[in-house]
Amino acid sequence: xxxxxxxxxxxxxxxxxxxxxxxxxxxxxxxxxxxxxxxxxxxxxxxxxxxxxxxxxxxxxxxxxxxxxxxxxxxxxxxxxxxxxxxxxxxxxxxxxxxxxxxxxxxxxxxxxxxxxxxxxxxxxxxxxxxxxxxxxxxxxxxxxxxxxxxxxxxxxxxxxxxxxxxxxxxxxxxxxxxxxxxxxxxxxxxxxxxxxxxxxxxxxxxxxxxxxxxxxxxxxxxxxxxxxxxxxxxxxxxxxxxxxxxxxxxxxxxxxxxxxxxxxxxxxxxxxxxxxxxxxxxxxxxxxxxxxxxxxxxxxxxxxxxxxxxxxxxxxxxxxxxxxxxxxxxxxxxxxxxxxxxxxxxxxxxxxxxxxxxxxxxxxxxxxxxxxxxxxxxxxxxxxxxxxxxxxxxxxxxxxxxxxxxxxxxxxxxxxxxxxxxxxxxxxxxxxxxxxxxxxxxxxxxxxxxxxxxxxxxxxxxxxxxxxxxxxxxxxxxxxxxxxxxxxxxxxxxxxxxxxxxxxxxxxxxxxxxxxxxxxxxxxxxxxxxxxxxxxxxxxxxxxxxxxxxxxxxxxxxxxxxxxx
Amino acid sequence: xxxxxxxxxxxxxxxxxxxxxxxxxxxxxxxxxxxxxxxxxxxxxxxxxxxxxxxxxxxxxxxxxxxxxxxxxxxxxxxxxxxxxxxxxxxxxxxxxxxxxxxxxxxxxxxxxxxxxxxxxxxxxxxxxxxxxxxxxxxxxxxxxxxxxxxxxxxxxxxxxxxx
Numbered sequence: 077x078x079x080x081x082x083x084x085x086x087x088x089x090x091x092x093x094x095x096x097x098x099x100x101x102x103x104x105x106x107x108x109x110x111x112x113x114x115x116x117x118x119x120x121x122x123x124x125x126x127x128x129x130x131x132x133x134x135x136x137x138x139x140x141x142x143x144x145x146x147x148x149x150x151x152x153x154x155x156x157x158x159x160x161x162x163x164x165x166x167x168x169x170x171x172x173x174x175x176x177x178x179x180x181x182x183x184x185x186x187x188x189x190x191x192x193x194x195x196x197x198x199x200x201x202x203x204x205x206x207x208x209x210x211x212x213x214x215x216x217x218x219x220x221x222x223x224x225x226x227x228x229x230x231x232x233x234x235x236x237x238x239x240x241x242x243x244x245x246x247x248x249x250x251x252x253x254x255x256x257x258x259x260x261x262x263x264x265x266x267x268x269x270x271x272x273x274x275x276x277x278x279x280x281x282x283x284x285x286x287x288x289x290x291x292x293x294x295x296x297x298x299x300x301x302x303x304x305x306x307x308x309x310x311x312x313x314x315x316x317x318x319x320x321x322x323x324x325x326x327x328x329x330x331x332x333x334x335x336x337x338x339x340x341x342x343x344x345x346x347x348x349x350x351x352x353x354x355x356x357x358x359x360x361x362x363x364x365x366x367x368x369x370x371x372x373x374x375x376x377x378x379x380x381x382x383x384x385x386x387x388x389x390x391x392x393x394x395x396x397x398x399x400x401x402x403x404x405x406x407x408x409x410x411x412x413x414x415x416x417x418x419x420x421x422x423x424x425x426x427x428x429x430x431x432x433x434x435x436x437x438x439x440x441x442x443x444x445x446x447x448x449x450x451x452x453x454x455x456x457x458x459x460x461x462x463x464x465x466x467x468x469x470x471x472x473x474x475x476x477x478x479x480x481x482x483x484x485x486x487x488x489x490x491x492x493x494x495x496x497x498x499x500x501x502x503x504x505x506x507x508x509x510x511x512x513x514x515x516x517x518x519x520x521x522x523x524x525x526x527x528x529x530x531x532x533x534x535x536x537x538x539x540x541x542x543x544x545x546x547x548x549x550x551x552x553x554x555x556x557x558x559x560x561x562x563x564x565x566x567x568x569x570x571x572x573x574x575x576x577x578x579x580x581x582x583x584x585x586x587x588x589x590x591x592x593x594x595x596x597x598x599x600x601x602x603x604x605x606x607x608x609x610x611x612x613x614x615x616x617x618x619x620x621x622x623x624x625x626x627x628x629x630x631x632x633x634x635x636x637x638x639x640x641x642x
Numbered sequence: 643x644x645x646x647x648x649x650x651x652x653x654x655x656x657x658x659x660x661x662x663x664x665x666x667x668x669x670x671x672x673x674x675x676x677x678x679x680x681x682x683x684x685x686x687x688x689x690x691x692x693x694x695x696x697x698x699x700x701x702x703x704x705x706x707x708x709x710x711x712x713x714x715x716x717x718x719x720x721x722x723x724x725x726x727x728x729x730x731x732x733x734x735x736x737x738x739x740x741x742x743x744x745x746x747x748x749x750x751x752x753x754x755x756x757x758x759x760x761x762x763x764x765x766x767x768x769x770x771x772x773x774x775x776x777x778x779x780x781x782x783x784x785x786x787x788x789x790x791x792x793x794x795x796x797x798x799x800x801x802x803x804x805x806x
Contacts, residue, residue: 193656198667202710205655222710256652256713380704383697 081209081240082107085173086115088216091248094144096120096135096509098128102148103188104175107240120509120538123530125152127502129159129172130528134503136168137489138464139510140293142223143170149177150188153234154195158496160230161199165493166314167291169228171219172196178238179207192234201229209242214249221252226259227378228291259377263394263402271349271373271390272406276413278347280369280424281307284330284359287314287492288352288376288396295319295485297400298351304407306418308428310338312353313473314492317482327428328437331359332628333474336435336637339628341428342367343635350374352396355385356493365633375399435626435639437478445619446595448472448547451602452479455517455545458602463487463515464507468500468524471553472545474624476519498527501544505531508540515543515606522548522572532585535611543605544613546578549620557623561641562630582613591615644673644693646725646795648716649706650803653679653686657711661688664709670694670702674792685713689794714803718795727793728767730755731777734784735762743783750776761786769793 079087085108089097096118101109112119122128125147132143143163147156153174163170177186193205202222204215212235219231275281289298289311295318302309302325309319310327319326327338342348348370353359360366363386371389374382375396382391392399407414439449452475465480466489467473473490482488489507491499504518525546535542556570579589588608592601598616605612626637651657658677665672673691680687692702699719706712735743735757743762747754752766766776770793777788 194659197656197660197663207655254710257710378708380701380708384701 077245078243079246080107080111080243081212081235082111084209084212084244084246085216085235085240086111086117087246088213088248089117089144090115092142092216092220094142097144097146098122098131098135098506099146100125100128100148100152102152102175104149104177104237105146105152105173105240107237108146108173108175120505120534122502122505122534124528125155126159126498127505127528127531127534129156129170130162130496130499130502131506131509132170132172133159133163133168133499134466134489134506135510136163136170136506137290137503138486138507140486141169142220143168143506144173145170146173147175148188149175149192150190152188153190153192157195157199160196160232162491162494162496162499163230164199164201166287166491167228168230169224170230171223172230172232174232174234175240176205176234176236179236180238182236192232196232199230200232201227203232203234205234205236206239207236209239209244212239212244213247214252217249217252218254222254222257226257260393261377261395261398263375263392263399265402267390267392268399268402268406271392271403272410274347274371274373274390275305275349275407276410276417278417279420280344280346281305281421282327282341282345282348282370283307283309284342284348284350284353285309285311285315285318286351286353287312289315289318290485292352292395292397293485294352294397294400297397297404300404301400301407304404304414306421306425307349308341308425310334310342312356312359312492313477313490315353316477316490317488318485320483321481322483329477331356331634332361333478333624333626334634335437335478336626336639337428337431339634339637340431342370343633344427345370348372350376351400352376354381357385360385361628361632361634361636365635439625442619443595446592446598446616448475448616448618448622449479450595451545451547451598451616451618452476452519454598454602455519456480458599458606459517460515463517464489464504464511466490466500466504466507466516466518468518468520468527469495469497470521470524471557471622471624472519472521472524472547474554475547478624480519497524501525501528501531501542504542504544505534505540508535508542509538512540516541518542518544520544520546521553522546522550522576522578523552525578526576529581532582532587532611536586539610541610541612544611546613546615547618548578548615549618549622550575551620553622554624556621560621560623561627561638578613578615582611587611587613589613589615591617593617643695644691645699646718646723646793647690647692647702647706648718648795649688649690649712650680650714651686651688651709652711652713653684654711657686660709660711661690661706664705665692668701668705670698676792676794689792691793716797716803718797722798723795724798725769725793725795726767727770727773728765728791729773729777730789731764731766731780731785732787733762733764733780734760734786736760739783743780746776746779752776
C-alpha cells in the first residue's frame with residue numbers, strides 16, 4: 077500500500093517509539109498536521125517554535141530519548157534556530173522536522189522560504205533535505221540513528237511540501253549503515269589499563285565530570301569508581317546531578333562560579349580524570365594556570381574534544397559508561413593497591429577539608445530581604461527527591477547549581493554551552509510532558525522568564541503542573557553583577573525598569589500566582605505552590621544587588637577567585 | 643606550516659559547504675581546495691591545502707572526520723607525495739615577446755593552447771612552486787588573466803585507496 081509523505085513521516089515516528097512531539101503548524105506542514113489528527117502520536121502545541129524545540133530538548137534530557145519538534149518553513153524554521161543551537165552545544169539527541177516550500181520553488185525566494193539546511197548546518201550534528209519521497213523513510217531512520225548515537229546531537233530533516241503529498245510504499249529499514257560515521261564506543265583496553273595504573277598511583281586525584289555522565293547514564297559506574305578509589309568528584313554544570321551533591325566525596329561544581337574547594341582541588345591535583353567533559357572556558361579559566369601539576373586523563377566519545385583546549389596525557393575515546401565499567405573492573409583487580417591508595421590519599425582529603433572549612437559555599441542571610449540562595453534552600457528542602465529542576469540562564473541558574481542538592485540523575489536541565497535565556501520554562505514543559513506525575517520546577521529570573529513567558533498558555537492548556545520560581549530583582553542580574561564588578565557600577569540597560577506583576581500574569585493565563593516579599597513568607601509560598609494543582613508562578617522579590625559568589629573573573633585562573641563582593 | 647589533506651566525502655548535495663563551513667566557522671585557513679568525483683561516482687575527493695601548527699592540524703583532521711559525510715582522510719603531512727597544479731595564463735604576445743613566451747613555455751613543458759594576434763594562452767602543469775616560477779617569468783610580458791586549479795595530490799608508491 078502506498079502512503080503519502082506526511083503519513084510516512086508519522087509512521088516513522090511510531091517506528092522510533094516517539095510518543096510525544098512538540099510543534100507549531102503552518103502552511104508547509106499542514107498536511108502533516110492533518111494526518112496527525114489520526115495518529116496516536118501526541119502533539120503539544122507550544123506558543124512559539126523556539127519553545128517547541130526547547131520542550132523537545134527538556135523531554136530528551138529528562139528521559140534520555142530522542143526529542144522531536146516540528147515547525148513550518150521560513151519563520152517557523154528560523155524560530156527553531158536558538159533551540160537547535162542550544163541542543164547542539166549540550167549534545168542533546170533531537171530530531172527537528174521543518175516544512176519546506178515545494179521542491180520546484182526552492183531557491184526562488186518563495187513565500188516563507190528559508191535555506192534551513194544552510195542555516196542549521198553549523199548547529200546540527202547533521203541535516204537532510206528530502207527531495208524524493210523514496211528517500212523519506214530511510215532519511216528518518218538515519219536522522220534518529222545519528223541523533224542518538226555517538227556524541228548525541230540535533231538532526232534537522234527539511235521536508236518540502238510536495239514530498240509530503242507524494243506517495244510511496246512505506247518500508248522502514250531495520251538497520252542503517254553510514255560508511256562515514258562509526259562512533260567508537262568501547263574504549264581502548266590498553267589505554268584503560270594505563271589509566272588504572274595512573275589512578276592507583278595518584279596522590280591527589282580529582283574526578284572532573286561533565287555532561288557525558290548524564291548522556292550515557294553513567295552515574296552508577298561513576299559512584300562506584302569514586303567510592304572505590306575514594307577520589308573527590310567535581311562536576312560541571314552539565315554534570316550536575318550525575319553525582320549526589322551531598323556525598324562526602326562531592327566538591328560541587330568547578331569553574332567560574334564553582335566552589336572554592338573544587339577549584340583549589342583541581343589546581344593542586346596531580347591527576348585530573350576528565351569524564352565526558354570538554355574543558356569549556358567557564359570551567360578552566362586561564363588555561364596556562366589550569367591544573368598545572370596534574371597529569372590529565374580524558375575520556376570522551378568525541379575525539380575533537382580531546383586536546384582541543386588543554387594538553388592531555390592519556391586520551392580514551394569511547395562511551396563513558398562503557399569505559400568506566402572497564403576501568404572499574406581493571407582497578408578492582410588491584411585490591412592491595414586500592415587499600416594503600418586509600419591511606420595515601422589521607423593528606424589529600426585533609427587538604428581539601430581545609431579549603432572546605434576555609435571557604436564553604438555559603439551566603440550572608442538576612443531577616444529583612446529575601447536572599448535568592450535562601451529560596452533555593454527552601455525549594456530543596458520542600459521538594460521531592462526526584463523533582464526535575466530546569467533553569468534559565470543567569471544568576472538564578474548559578475544559585476540553583478550552587479545551593480540545590482541533586483541526588484538523582486537527569487534532574488537538572490540547564491542550557492550550559494549556549495547559555496540560552498528562555499530555555500527553562502519550555503524545557504520544564506517538555507520534562508513534565510514526559511513525566512506528568514513528577515514535580516517539575518523551573519527556577520528562573522525575571523529577565524529570562526520573559527523570554528518565553530508565553531508558554532504559560534501551553535502549561536495551562538495541557539494541564540502541565542510546572543512550578544515556576546521567579547527570583548525577581550528587576551535586573552538582568554548577571555550582567556548587572558559584571559557591570560558592578562568590572563564596569564564601575566555603570567548599569568547600562570540592565571535595570572528592568574517596568575515592574576511586572578507576575579501574579580497577575582499567571583492569573584491572566586489561568587495559572588496560579590503567589591508572591592513573597594519577606595523572608596518569612598518564603599516557606600509558605602513554596603509549600604502552597606507544591607500543594608496547588610496545575611501550573612504555579614512563585615514570585616520572590618529578592619535582594620536586588622545580590623551577587624553570585626565566589627567568582628573567577630574572566631581571564632583569571634580558577635585559583636584566583638573573588639570570594640565576596642568588595 | 644603548510645599541510646595537504648585529501649578528504650573522501652559522500653558525493654552529496656551540500657557536502658562542499660559542510661567542509662568549507664567547517665573551516666570558516668572554526669577559523670581554519672584554506673589555501674586552496676579542489677574537488678571532483680572519484681572512480682566511484684558516489685564519492686568525491688577533495689584536496690585541501692591548509693596551514694597551522696600541529697594542534698590546529700590535529701583539530702582539522704578530527705573535525706573533518708566528525709562530519710557524517712566524511713569517509714576517509716589522508717593527511718600528507720610528512721608523507722612522500724606527488725603534487726600537481728594546473729594553470730592557464732593569458733599573456734600579451736606581440737612581435738617582440740612571442741618567441742620568448744614560446745621559449746619559457748617550452749622550458750616548463752607548457753603548451754600554447756590559444757592564440758590570437760595579440761595574446762597567447764599558456765597551459766602549464768607542475769608543482770605550485772613550478773607554476774609560481776613560470777608566472778614570475780611571464781609577468782614582464784603582461785599577464786592579462788590567469789587561473790590556477792589548486793594542487794591535487796597522490797601519495798607515492800604502490801599503495802592506493804580503492805575508490806580514490
